Amino acid sequence: MAEKLIELKNISKQFPGVLANSNVNLTINKGEIHAIIGENGAGKTTLMNILYGLYEPTQGEIFIDGKKAVIKSPLDAIKQGIGMVHQHFMLLPSLSVAENVVLGSEPKKKKFFMDYDKAIEITKNLAQKYGFKVDPREKIEALSVGVQQRVEILKVLYRGADILILDEPTAVLTPQETDELFNVIRKLVSDMNKTVIIITHKLQEVLAISDRVSVMRQGKLIGTLPTQQADAKILTEMMVGKEVLFHDLHREKVSGEKVLEVKDIKAKDNRGLTVLNGVSFSLRAGEILGVAGVEGNGQSELVEVLTGLRNLEDGDYFINGKKITDVNPSNMRNLGISHVPEDRLTMGLSKEASLWENLLMGLQHKKPFVVKKIHLNKKKIFERTDNLIKEYDIRAIDRYMKVKKLSGGNMQKVVIAREFSFDSPILIIAQPTRGVDVGATEFIHNQIMRKRNEGAAILLVSAELDEIMRLSDRIITIYEGSITGEFKNKEVTKQTLGLYMTGKQNKLKGSEDN
Known part of the structure; x- marks a missing residue:
């Protein structure tokens, strides 16, 4: 019989205007991998x-090993053997691995100074004990995301944690790094008697790694079941409260003429360093070209160049065979490009403006929405607004509601609705479902595929490899500002893409030669 390790009893958490957790009762067993899943805002991270x-907690009690625990700070949690690795790493890039691992609990020499050699020895021994391949002397800024995550886990283990909470641990990992992390987690549980709690939204990973899974919805615990009794359909319906059909969206269709092409383009980042280094590709009408890469390898800058938000330093840019010399946002829109930016709050929306004002952006100077160049035609504007609210299932009180009061998924629908309503022949879409729940994700995917089937040429940039593979006709991989590979979707695996995304494609070629 499973041994109870943690019991959360009647836990509620009230924030101003929001009940984040409502009477949650959850048991975590000793030595298990327990996944907690739910849509955004379901209350799992809280x-x-x-x-x-x-x-x-506003109310409720926590028991550990059958004893009531008072946990008012992370220090209290650490004393109870609980450690947490957050989605956004809390490492100091300029310090070494060893310095980060012992930070706050440094070994001392002469009472006042950190014993660096001792820190190296501690980190080396800890890494060997848990099977982590890290160099204690390496600077964090020189490490891959996957290795940085191991350093975060080492930090937690150094402080004596027997219970590890991992928040969205694979959010920025390649398939290979995800496999390596899962091997580490399994070893921590099987060999080191640790207990691991994973907060995630990736259902296939839940099914691959966990022993039990708990589903939350709207602050409540809907249920907990053994993973062996679950599948993606069951878990999705528990999360959303209704059936969600994640069917294959692909439709066989011959793509049309080449409408966008870049040749050997180069660009610099905000520090003046070259971030795009000779990128070339083409995009045809009626196809989705996915750009796959670990974040920070030039994808964001590529989108900014194509939409006129960043200077093109060198190379050629063609639309419908015509070389573009005036690359600025206004001109790109006039040339038939719509843009869904990766950061909807900073670049896609005006939070203080109303729903109708955000949906009007880009049309405020055009007929029939303006009369005599200065007067807004509210009747036409509101008619269009109400149609888009209905068509894109934007859940708002009314057209006057400020965008900042919408959920993340509905904010994203506003951006999608506005940009798609231009009927532009070219769509450049970045991170279309970032921070969006399962139901909204399905809706947005269907809208993207609808535009593709209507003949739009779509460049899709996403950190979610599942999303890239679900929607794309072709996929290019980008690493350190260069295109490393191009594939037809049905002819490539996640593992192969992962190698090309990290510049390790020669390993694949070497294995094929043997």
């Missing part, structure tokens, strides 16, 4: 932040 001491 619940784990309570367990880690970042929040105090």
Whole structure:
């Protein structure tokens, strides 16, 4: 019989105007990998932040090993053997691995100074004990994301954690790095008697790694079941509260003429360093070209160049066979490009403006929405607004509601609705479902595929490899500002893409030669 390790009893957390957790009762067994899943805003991270001491519950109790635990801070949690690795790493890039691991609990020499050699020895021994391949002397800024995550886990283990909480641990990992992380997690549980709690939204990974899975919806625990009794359909329906059909969206269709092409383009980042280094590709009408890469390898800058938001330093840019010399946002829109930016709040929306004002952006100077160049035609504007609200299932009180009061998924629908309503022949879409729940993701995917089937040429940039593979006709991989590979979707695996995304494609070629 499973041994109870953690019991959360009747946990509620009230924030001003929001009940984040409502009477949650959850049991975590000793020595298990327990996944907690739910849509954005379901309360899963809040619940784990309570367990880690970042929040105090409004009501409820926590028991560890059958004893009531008072956890008012992360220090209290650490004393109870609980450690948490957050989605956004808390490492100091300029310091070494060893310095980061011992930070806050440094070994001392002469009472006042950190014993660096001792820190190296501690980190080396810890890494060997848990099977982590890290160099204690390496600077964090020189490490891959996957290795940085291992350093975060080492930090937690150094402080004596027997219970590890991992928040969205694979959010920025390649398939290979995800496999390596899962091997580490399994070893921690099987060989080191650790207990691991994973907060995630990736259902296939839940099914691959966990022993049990708990589903949350709207702050409540919907249920917990053994992973062996679950599948993606069951879990999705528990998360959303209704059936969600993630069917194959691909439709066999011959793509049309080449409408966008770049040849050997180069660009610099905000520090003046070259970030795009001779990128070339083409995009045809009626196809989706996916750009796959680990974040920070030039994808964002590529989108900015194509939409006129960043200077093109060198190379050629063609639309419908015509070389473009005036690359600025206004001209790109006039040339038939719509843009869904990766950061909807910074670049896609005006938070203080109303729903109808955000949906009007880009048309405020055009007929029939303006009369005599200065007067807005509210009748036409509101008619269009109401049609888009209905068509794109934007859940708002009314057209006057400020965008900042919408959920993340509905904010994204506003951007999608506005940009798609231009009927532009070219769509450049970045991170279309970032921070969006399962139901909204399905809706947005269907809208993207609808535009593709209507003949739009779509460049899709996403950190979600599942999304790239679900939607794309062709896929290019980018690494350190260069295109490393091009594939037809049905002819490539995640593992192969992962190698090309990290510049390790020669390993694949070497294995094929043997």
